[in-house]
Amino acid sequence: xxxxxxxxxxxxxxxxxxxxxxxxxxxxxxxxxxxxxxxxxxxxxxxxxxxxxxxxxxxxxxxxxxxxxxxxxxxxxxxxxxxxxxxxxxxxxxxxxxxxxxxxxxxxxxxxxxxxxxxxxxxxxxxxxxxxxxxxxxxxxxxxxxxxxxxxxxxxxxxxxxxxxxxxxxxxxxxxxxxxxxxxxxxxxxxxxxxxxxxxxxxxxxxxxxxxxxxxxxxxxxxxxxxxxxxxxxxxxxxxxxxxxxxxxxxxxxxxxxxxxxxxxxxxxxxxxxxxxxxxxxxxxxxxxxxxxxxxxxxxxxxxxxxxxxxxxxxxxxxxxxxxxxxxxxxxxxxxxxxxxxxxxxxxxxxxxxxxxxxxxxxxxxxxxxxxxxxxxxxxxxxxxxxxxxxxxxxxxxxxxxxxxxxxxxxxxxxxxxxxxxxxxxxxxxxxxxxxxxxxxxxxxxxxxxxxxxxxxxxxxxxxxxxxxxxx
Numbered sequence: 001x002x003x004x005x006x007x008x009x010x011x012x013x014x015x016x017x018x019x020x021x022x023x024x025x026x027x028x029x030x031x032x033x034x035x036x037x038x039x040x041x042x043x044x045x046x047x048x049x050x051x052x053x054x055x056x057x058x059x060x061x062x063x064x065x066x067x068x069x070x071x072x073x074x075x076x077x078x079x080x081x082x083x084x085x086x087x088x089x090x091x092x093x094x095x096x097x098x099x100x101x102x103x104x105x106x107x108x109x110x111x112x113x114x115x116x117x118x119x120x121x122x123x124x125x126x127x128x129x130x131x132x133x134x135x136x137x138x139x140x141x142x143x144x145x146x147x148x149x150x151x152x153x154x155x156x157x158x159x160x161x162x163x164x165x166x167x168x169x170x171x172x173x174x175x176x177x178x179x180x181x182x183x184x185x186x187x188x189x190x191x192x193x194x195x196x197x198x199x200x201x202x203x204x205x206x207x208x209x210x211x212x213x214x215x216x217x218x219x220x221x222x223x224x225x226x227x228x229x230x231x232x233x234x235x236x237x238x239x240x241x242x243x244x245x246x247x248x249x250x251x252x253x254x255x256x257x258x259x260x261x262x263x264x265x266x267x268x269x270x271x272x273x274x275x276x277x278x279x280x281x282x283x284x285x286x287x288x289x290x291x292x293x294x295x296x297x298x299x300x301x302x303x304x305x306x307x308x309x310x311x312x313x314x315x316x317x318x319x320x321x322x323x324x325x326x327x328x329x330x331x332x333x334x335x336x337x338x339x340x341x342x343x344x345x346x347x348x349x350x351x352x353x354x355x356x357x358x359x360x361x362x363x364x365x366x367x368x369x370x371x372x373x374x375x376x377x378x379x380x381x382x383x384x385x386x387x388x389x390x391x392x393x394x395x396x397x398x399x400x401x402x403x404x405x406x407x408x409x410x411x412x413x414x415x416x417x418x419x420x421x422x423x424x425x426x427x428x429x430x431x432x433x434x435x436x437x438x439x440x441x442x443x444x445x446x447x448x449x450x451x452x453x454x455x456x457x458x459x460x461x462x463x464x465x466x467x468x469x470x471x472x
Contacts, residue, residue: 001189002077003182006085009078013181022178025091025319026309026355032088034177037201039208042169045197046214049140049167052194057137057165064163065114070190072110078186079103086151086179087310087318091356096316097272106155106183112438113159118459123467130470135463137165138216138240142209144230146222147321148276148378150176151183156453157219158187158196164463169215170198171206173222175322213237217462220244221278224402224447242451242461244444247404248282248376250397251433252419253294254410255287255390262409262431263297269407269433271305271360274317275380276325279405281433283373284384285393291386295364298384299345302360307380309355319356320379326356329379332372333361336383341366346381368396376402390419398424403445407433 003009010016010032019033037045056064075082083099092098121133143157150172161168172180177200184198199209210218210233217240220230224245234241251269253259259266269281286294307317320326333347346361361381363372372383387393397406406425408416413430420428426444429435436442441457443450452461 002074003081003186004078005081006088009081009085009182009185010178012185013178015178015181022089023175024088024355025321026311026357028354028356032178034174035181035200037199037205039205042199042201042205042208045169045199046140046209046212048194049169049197050214052192053137053139053165053167056162056167056192056195059165061118061163064165067191068110068114068159068163071187072107072114074186074190075103075107075110075183079107082151082179082182082186084311085182089179090147090150090176091310091318091321092273093308093310093312093315093318095313097268098316098318099310102149102152105152109152109155109438110159113163113459116163116456116459118456128472130472132468132470134466134468135164135460136466138462138464139166140215141166141168141217141219141462142212142215142239143168143170144206144209144218144220144222145170145172145180146278147173147176148273148278150179153221154180154183156221160453160458161217161219161462162191162195164459166217166462167195168197169209170196171201171209172198174202207233210234210239211236215239216464218242219462222246224449227449240461242443242453243449244278244442244451244453245404245447245449246376246402247278247444247448248374248400248402249279249405249407249425249433250423251281251284251407251409252390252393252397252423253284253286253290254408254412254415254419255289257290257410259286259290259294260297263294263301265432266294266409267298267301267305270382271302271317271380272434274307274320275382276321276378277434279427279434279436281382281407282376282378284382285387285396286384287393288386288388291364291384295344295362295384298382299362302345302362305360307357307360317360317380320358321356323356325379326358329358329377329381332375332377333363333381336363336366336370336372339367339370341370341372341383368399374400394419394422398422401447404448405429405434407431
């Protein structure tokens with residue numbers, strides 16, 4: 001079955017009446033109702049997932065991969081309706097690296113996880129002993145996803161967990177619950193009953209998921225503050241954890257780089273999803289000799305990136321997803337202005353217009369300790385900081401207690417690699433920022449979390465290592 005409209009998706013997830021309001025961040029209007037789960041609903045979901053896991057875990061990798069590929073087929077068949085719903089609820093435009101892109105990424109990520117090979121590993125073999133490492137299901141994975149990429153990050157959690165024989169109980173962010181419910185409804189047309197269950201719970205009810213004694217693994221993407229709470233909650237049951245937490249990614253442009261040639265890539269490294277991406281570039285360091293040219297080039301790119309309602313096909317930037325995040329960005333840009341920085345573009349929102357639109361903002365002549373640099377803005381505002389020598393730029397880039405991603409930009413690859421080695425981050429990209437690949441492991445350093453996702457490392461992270469040793 002394919003879903004051909006948002007109305008069909010909403011009917012499938014009982015989102016047409018009752019519940020709480022779903023707000024379109026582009027208009028501020030209510031467009032649907034969000035089902036609300038109770039503590040009893042969560043308990044029922046865990047029990048159903050526990051029962052379903054027995055038979056699901058007994059399937060071979062090939063059999064589970066076949067189911068995953070059928071789920072990917074189902075998403076493809078309903079892709080446009082899913083993208084439109086995502087745009088309505090999250091705010092991101094249909095085009096550009098946004099809603100349609102996100103739905104397509106869900107398909108690609110599922111297929112990649114279905115295709116990865118993970119055979120038992122021979123650790124030791126000699127004339128006396130053979131020792132093998134096997135990877136067994138953990139049981140139930142509790143998957144807690146954020147509001148910025150609600151579908152794609154859910155798939156990052158769901159696909160490897162299901163592939164490895166676990167069942168999943170998912171708790172989506174409260175402001176993007178419909179998108180996740182709809183995605184699961186589409187996938188469940190192809191998956192066995194109860195291997196994937198989404199519980200539209202509030203944070204209070206959702207907290208029971210991370211402390212539930214039957215949940216063997218928690219995957220969480222979100223803020224460092226909430227990640228710490230989840231880690232404490234999970235300690236009682238000693239559930240395994242993968243935490244992908246907040247970042248404030250730095251980019252460093254090496255001296256002598258042609259900044260005009262890379263301006264568009266720099267812009268999208270910072271402004272993908274209107275800046276609402278954990279691993280987006282949040283602060284950019286440029287050498288003093290190239291600084292003015294860099295600011296000018298990035299401003300020119302920014303001027304040509306239309307912002308507006310996501311359902312308008314021309315737009316590639318949208319609103320902030322919620323009022324709280326709008327206020328965070330506004331406060332930090334005001335702090336930059338008050339600190340003497342130059343607002344090279346933007347910085348003056350039109351509060352008379354509906355929706356949570358904050359204009360594309362480029363800030364120059366800003367001190368490294370200004371709040372817009374030191375705190376994660378998570379929105380469409382990029383501070384560009386001038387440095388005089390490379391050691392200073394590296395010190396500033398490493399100066400915060402976060403380390404999700406980072407980037408180095410320049411034509412000298414050897415120099416770029418040497419600088420990259422000095423940066424404290426889970427991932428450092430060279431001549432790009434934020435580009436992820438289902439084959440390449442991804443995880444944070446410092447307060448940006450721990451545990452790896454993606455690739456065979458991601459499969460192993462949602463499995464129970466099991467050593468089998470045979471004495472000959």
